[in-house]
Amino acid sequence: MSFRQPSILPGFGLTFGFTTFFLGAVVLLPLTALVVRTAMTDWHHVWDVVSSARALASYRLSFGASLLAASINAVFGFIIAWTLVRYDFPGRKIIDALIDMPFALPTAVSGIALTAVFAQNGWFGKYLEPFGIKVAYTWIGIVIALTLIGLPFVVRSVQPALAEVQRDLEDAAETLGAGRFYVFLRIILPTVLPSLATGFTMAFARAVGEYGSVIFIAGNLPLKTEITPLLIVIRLEEFDYGGAAALGFVMLLISFVMLLTINLLQAWGRRRLVGDRR
Amino acid sequence: MAGHGSNVHSAELASRPGRDGLMSALARWTFISVSLAFLAALLFAPLATVFVTAFGKGLGPYFASFSDSDTAAAIKLTLITAAIVVPLNTIFGLAASWAIAKFDFKGKSFLITLIDLPIAVSPVISGLVYVLMFGLQGWFGAWLQDHNISIIFALPGIVLATLFVTFPYVARELIPLMEQLGNDEEEAAITLGAGGWMTFFRVTLPKIRWGLVYGVILCNARAMGEFGAVSVVSGHIRGLTNTMPLHIEILYNEYAFVSAFAVASLLTLLAVATLVIKTLVEWRTGYRRRR
Numbered sequence: 001m002s003f004r005q006p007s008i009l010p011g012f013g014l015t016f017g018f019t020t021f022f023l024g025a026v027v028l029l030p031l032t033a034l035v036v037r038t039a040m041t042d043w044h045h046v047w048d049v050v051s052s053a054r055a056l057a058s059y060r061l062s063f064g065a066s067l068l069a070a071s072i073n074a075v076f077g078f079i080i081a082w083t084l085v086r087y088d089f090p091g092r093k094i095i096d097a098l099i100d101m102p103f104a105l106p107t108a109v110s111g112i113a114l115t116a117v118f119a120q121n122g123w124f125g126k127y128l129e130p131f132g133i134k135v136a137y138t139w140i141g142i143v144i145a146l147t148l149i150g151l152p153f154v155v156r157s158v159q160p161a162l163a164e165v166q167r168d169l170e171d172a173a174e175t176l177g178a179g180r181f182y183v184f185l186r187i188i189l190p191t192v193l194p195s196l197a198t199g200f201t202m203a204f205a206r207a208v209g210e211y212g213s214v215i216f217i218a219g220n221l222p223l224k225t226e227i228t229p230l231l232i233v234i235r236l237e238e239f240d241y242g243g244a245a246a247l248g249f250v251m252l253l254i255s256f257v258m259l260l261t262i263n264l265l266q267a268w269g270r271r272r273l274v275g276d277r278r
Numbered sequence: 279m280a281g282h283g284s285n286v287h288s289a290e291l292a293s294r295p296g297r298d299g300l301m302s303a304l305a306r307w308t309f310i311s312v313s314l315a316f317l318a319a320l321l322f323a324p325l326a327t328v329f330v331t332a333f334g335k336g337l338g339p340y341f342a343s344f345s346d347s348d349t350a351a352a353i354k355l356t357l358i359t360a361a362i363v364v365p366l367n368t369i370f371g372l373a374a375s376w377a378i379a380k381f382d383f384k385g386k387s388f389l390i391t392l393i394d395l396p397i398a399v400s401p402v403i404s405g406l407v408y409v410l411m412f413g414l415q416g417w418f419g420a421w422l423q424d425h426n427i428s429i430i431f432a433l434p435g436i437v438l439a440t441l442f443v444t445f446p447y448v449a450r451e452l453i454p455l456m457e458q459l460g461n462d463e464e465e466a467a468i469t470l471g472a473g474g475w476m477t478f479f480r481v482t483l484p485k486i487r488w489g490l491v492y493g494v495i496l497c498n499a500r501a502m503g504e505f506g507a508v509s510v511v512s513g514h515i516r517g518l519t520n521t522m523p524l525h526i527e528i529l530y531n532e533y534a535f536v537s538a539f540a541v542a543s544l545l546t547l548l549a550v551a552t553l554v555i556k557t558l559v560e561w562r563t564g565y566r567r568r569r
Contacts, residue, residue: 003383003384004381004382004383004384005381005382005383007380007381007382007461008465008468008469009380009381009461009464009465009468009474009477010468010473010474010477011376011377011380011474011478012377012380012381012383014373015372015373015374015376015377016377016381016383018369018370018373019370019373019374019377019378019389019393020389022370022373023374023389023392023393026438026441026442026445027392027395027396027442027445028392029411030407030408030410030411030442031395031399031407033407033410033411033416033417034403034406034407034410037410076312076313076316079309079312079313079316080313080316080317082309083309083310083312083313084313086309087306087309087310089310093557095313095314095317097553097554097556097557098317098321098322098553100553100556101321101325101549101553102321104496104499104500104503104548104549104552104553105325105503105545105546105549106502106503106504106505106522106523106542106545106549107401107503107505107506107523108503108505108523108524108526108527108542108545109328109503109523109526109542109545109546109549110324112526112530112538112539112542113324113325113327113328113539113542114324116324116327116331116535116539117323117324117327122327123323123327124319124323144320147320148320148321148324151320151321180301180305205398206397206398208400209398209399209400209401209402209403210400210401210506211400211401211402211505211506211509212401212505212506212509212523216527216530229400229401229402229403229506230402232400232402232403232406233402233509233510236406236409236510239414239415241409241410241413241415241416244406244409244410245406245410248400248402248403248406248407251400251403252399252403255398255399255400256398258398259391259394259395259398263387263391
């Protein structure tokens with residue numbers, strides 16, 4: 001049992017060495033600093049910061065809004081992916097390319113743009129205002145910002161899976177008398193479910209940590225519209241490094257669990273795909 | 279990665295049996311309009327508002343926004359940061375994809391997970407980790423101050439935070455591409471006596487160049503647009519440590535909306551250019567990347 005399979009290609013030592021060195025220096029060492037800093041901080045202080053009313057309210061908001069945004073994305077992302085894969089219409093290719101926009105657009109830009117559109121005098125805000133619906137500077141605004149940045153993750157996960165649904169299976173089912181809805185439930189949904197779950201988790205993970213696009217539209221009131229990443233920034237500005245590190249550590253733990261979940265979901269998806277082909 | 283969405287032909291769609299009824303026309307119409315309405319409200323309206331507000335008072339005030347010296351300094355800082363970060367992450371991406379795609383070794387998937395880590399980490403944490411190391415009360419803070427070296431609230435901190443955030447982009451683009459293309463041609467080149475570097479430059483690089491182009495472009499867009507991580511380490515010193523996204527925030531908070539959206543329009547154009555290049559690369563290669 002050796003560390004690596006033999007190969008005639010050269011350069012493993014150089015590239016592997018550089019990769020691990022750079023990874024260690026840029027990513028792992030700083031993240032270790034965060035963990036060590038949390039561990040070195042007085043435990044009572046860590047507990048006070050992590051379990052303060054303000055922190056608890058921020059977890060509720062960050063996770064609640066992210067969960068809601070990811071759910072909205074699961075529904076509309078699926079509809080958009082379906083539209084792009086199954087129907088042809090003028091401008092389809094342009095729409096398809098624009099799906100990645102939230103991924104390429106700086107978060108500060110989407111933040112101020114969404115705020116401008118949904119503020120009281122904005123294009124949409126002025127029509128929502130008479131109904132008493134306030135979007136900007138409330139939790140609704142946060143959900144909208146998080147929905148925007150999570151959308152490409154769901155669409156791009158579901159799209160290839162939808163394209164791989166075997167159309168002859170659908171046709172066979174319909175020939176045998178299955179209705180459209182039954183075909184959707186028993187053939188299409190099972191095929192795309194792992195990808196949909198992966199996209200949902202990615203959108204959720206991204207939303208929980210999001211900062212730039214949220215702080216403009218959120219209003220940032222403590223206990224009400226203050227997300228956890230903002231609370232970290234506030235602790236840091238108060239030079240409470242230990243408190244900031246502790247909050248960061250909590251978020252890091254959660255990110256790590258999400259990443260693990262994504263990998264498990266992807267493994268699940270691969271297994272199902274292999275099963276399909278047998 | 280067999281068939282994908284972009285290649286569905288209308289002829290194939292039209293040939294499905296039982297797809298010409300009223301119900302299916304209704305379903306089709308509903309799906310398309312719901313999709314377009316959702317994207318219009320969430321994406322197209324905000325994009326349009328960037329340009330409408332930026333040009334809202336005419337061309338004069340739009341271009342006047344860029345003559346401000348703080349704005350010019352912010353643009354310059356953003357360009358310098360990207361010019362340092364993008365080449366470093368490109369070299370890393372090439373090295374990582376060579377090691378991972380060309381060889382089989384233990385713990386490979388764990389290594390890929392670690393490389394992807396910065397994407398799952400909140401941008402605020404990406405900045406925070408460097409403050410904990412190099413900030414005034416950080417590990418090396420006192421030493422750095424004694425030796426008059428500033429990292430946090432200066433260019434090195436901004437570069438490090440951006441490096442962290444954009445770390446995986448080139449590697450993520452290249453690893454699946456190189457795995458898909460296989461090793462046969464490289465092995466042939468080596469067997470015929472070519473050296474490692476020659477094989478890389480003459481065999482591998484031409485094969486992966488379009489994926490590399492997109493990875494670099496995407497890495498660049500993320501580097502120039504990064505807000506959260508840079509915001510934590512920058513200190514927001516006008517004209518000195520403000521990048522373009524941070525400058526947008528300052529202008530916006532000062533109610534200088536035309537200027538804020540004018541700077542935002544540049545970054546929006548950068549994002550549009552990124553997507554155009556991505557689309558060209560996909561048409562060129564017929565390859566859709568995995569996420």
